[in-house]
Amino acid sequence: MSRIGIVEVEGILTLYENFGHLPTDIVGADGKVQTGEKAHDVLDGIIIPGGTLLESETMTEDLANEIKLINDNDGFILGMCAGFQVLAKQTNVGRNSPVPIIREGLGLLDVKFEPKINTNYVTAEVADDTTLFTKDLMGEKLRGFHCHTYGEIESNDKNLIYSNIQRSNYKFKPEKVLSGVSNKKGNILGTTVHQILDNNSAVVDNILDYIDAKDEYEDIKLRNKKLHAKVFSEIGISTGNIAPLKDEHPEVPPMIMLMATGSESGKTFLSSGIVGALRERGIHTYVLKVGPDIRDLSPSLYVNKEKLHDYASIKIGNIGQTPLDEVLMSIKNKGYDLVLVEGVMSAFTGLLNEKTPYSTAEIARAGNIPVIMVSSVSKGGIETAAVDIEAHMQLLKKMDITTKAVILNNVYDETIAGHVADFISNKTGLERENVWNVTKAKFESKGRVPEDYLQLEKFTKASKDVVNKDLDVMKIYEMAQKPEFRGYLTYDEICDLYKN
Numbered sequence: 001m002s003r004i005g006i007v008e009v010e011g012i013l014t015l016y017e018n019f020g021h022l023p024t025d026i027v028g029a030d031g032k033v034q035t036g037e038k039a040h041d042v043l044d045g046i047i048i049p050g051g052t053l054l055e056s057e058t059m060t061e062d063l064a065n066e067i068k069l070i071n072d073n074d075g076f077i078l079g080m081c082a083g084f085q086v087l088a089k090q091t092n093v094g095r096n097s098p099v100p101i102i103r104e105g106l107g108l109l110d111v112k113f114e115p116k117i118n119t120n121y122v123t124a125e126v127a128d129d130t131t132l133f134t135k136d137l138m139g140e141k142l143r144g145f146h147c148h149t150y151g152e153i154e155s156n157d158k159n160l161i162y163s164n165i166q167r168s169n170y171k172f173k174p175e176k177v178l179s180g181v182s183n184k185k186g187n188i189l190g191t192t193v194h195q196i197l198d199n200n201s202a203v204v205d206n207i208l209d210y211i212d213a214k215d216e217y218e219d220i221k222l223r224n225k226k227l228h229a230k231v232f233s234e235i236g237i238s239t240g241n242i243a244p245l246k247d248e249h250p251e252v253p254p255m256i257m258l259m260a261t262g263s264e265s266g267k268t269f270l271s272s273g274i275v276g277a278l279r280e281r282g283i284h285t286y287v288l289k290v291g292p293d294i295r296d297l298s299p300s301l302y303v304n305k306e307k308l309h310d311y312a313s314i315k316i317g318n319i320g321q322t323p324l325d326e327v328l329m330s331i332k333n334k335g336y337d338l339v340l341v342e343g344v345m346s347a348f349t350g351l352l353n354e355k356t357p358y359s360t361a362e363i364a365r366a367g368n369i370p371v372i373m374v375s376s377v378s379k380g381g382i383e384t385a386a387v388d389i390e391a392h393m394q395l396l397k398k399m400d401i402t403t404k405a406v407i408l409n410n411v412y413d414e415t416i417a418g419h420v421a422d423f424i425s426n427k428t429g430l431e432r433e434n435v436w437n438v439t440k441a442k443f444e445s446k447g448r449v450p451e452d453y454l455q456l457e458k459f460t461k462a463s464k465d466v467v468n469k470d471l472d473v474m475k476i477y478e479m480a481q482k483p484e485f486r487g488y489l490t491y492d493e494i495c496d497l498y499k500n
Helices: 061-072 082-087 201-210 214-233 267-280 294-304 324-330 360-366 382-398 414-428 456-470 473-479 491-499
Strands: 004-007 025-027 045-048 076-080 090-092 102-104 111-114 121-126 141-145 152-155 158-168 171-182 188-191 255-260 285-290 338-342 371-376 403-411 435-439
Touching: 025 214, 045 061, 045 082, 061 076, 076 082, 076 201, 082 111, 082 188, 121 171, 152 171, 158 188, 201 214, 255 267, 255 360, 267 285, 267 294, 267 338, 267 456, 267 473, 285 294, 294 338, 294 456, 360 382, 371 382, 382 403, 382 414, 382 491, 403 414, 403 473, 414 435, 435 456
Parallel strands: 004 025, 004 045, 045 076, 076 188, 090 111, 255 338, 255 371, 285 338, 371 403, 403 435
Antiparallel strands: 090 102, 111 152, 121 141, 121 158, 158 171, 171 188
16 A cells, blocks of 8 residues: 655645645654654655745754655655755745855755745746656646745756746746756655646656556545545644534635735734634634735645635736636635635735726725724834824725724734724724734744744744734624625726825
8 A cells, every 4th residue: 555645744834735635644743654653664755845844943853864764765755845945955044134044954955045936826847857757748838836935946956847937026027947856866856836746647647656556546535535634623733723613614705804004014914813713713714815925825824724725816917816706706615614815015005006906905895895904003103003094994985895993913002002092983983892902922933034034833823822812803703794796996986086
């Protein structure tokens, strides 16, 4: 019986994709499968998913040794995204640091990584068919997506796959980039092309052929289904916190949006905390992102043990993945009790662009999605945040967008926040009890640059703890409403509303 392992340690996104429904065994930090055997003794191959493995520093010596022994046994090894970085020599994880922050990998691939952000859906071309993964696929086009911060690859190994991307580092820059590397022996693949197994059955067939398991695939998929259910039941990783999820769910889940007065307001932090807190209460919540930066979804997907679907990225202008009307169709009958939408930048960033839609507010209005306005008070102070919130809520009202609540994030003075809550309620008519204060999270971090040096396990625990302490998540759930696509305002209508 063939057995294929998948690494699950803190900081890893185990169910971010299906990996061709190949994994049958979990491999933990001790390098052993769930039945207690050492991985290299029982596995035909191993998959290392993406996440924050290097930042979290959860690749133990025992696990590293088992991966190396699988290589010695000629088993296959597939490293995806951060899993690719783990297989490499080193990665510079200090994108915003004045000096490089180097994290060493296992050195099984002669590769170095530098920062380069890319979140494109891509087609990738096979340039070398002398490996087990790409056998007979020379010149074939593979489909998938990129979602990484460290995508500049310097390789002295077999360069297998090149992706055609449209954007990098937030700029339109079409180019062909290296996205898949193998060792000289051809049994290891590191790639930045997510869903390379889910979308390309020929690669799965090659793996099955290599381990002589083509006739076992249906049995492998059955064992994978059991593994998926076990992994999905836990909130996060190594928490022992099993979600009491319900058996019945609405056909069309209600929706609510976190919308902000500006960037770095804490939307991603709050989203993952709300997801975790609701899941503890049996509410299955999926998070969507307005625009293309699907990296922001990683914390909620980590908590929820969820796959990144195409509809998770709502298209605005020519960026992002799925138009809102298609998103609203796609979320039907998926087992969600709530869909939380995370906005992009400010509510109105891009509002006056002639492309429609091009802002968070336009998405909320088109889907008739109620919003919770979020503002961080740590930059301009609590008083300034209140003025910003009032102005935002007035324009939202003109656009026929309902604001259900306000979150003042990173509150440092409860007395001032109380005065501000009175101000917001008096000026906007919002009930005073729906102006909420969230205190600043305190958690140990090994990183020096928080935006880039994210540690999923610490970030999500801190977010859930803060949300449970400061917010009534069941009230958020009750504020959500069934979405209804009602079309977009025209550019002229938006300009009139904005000016008047």
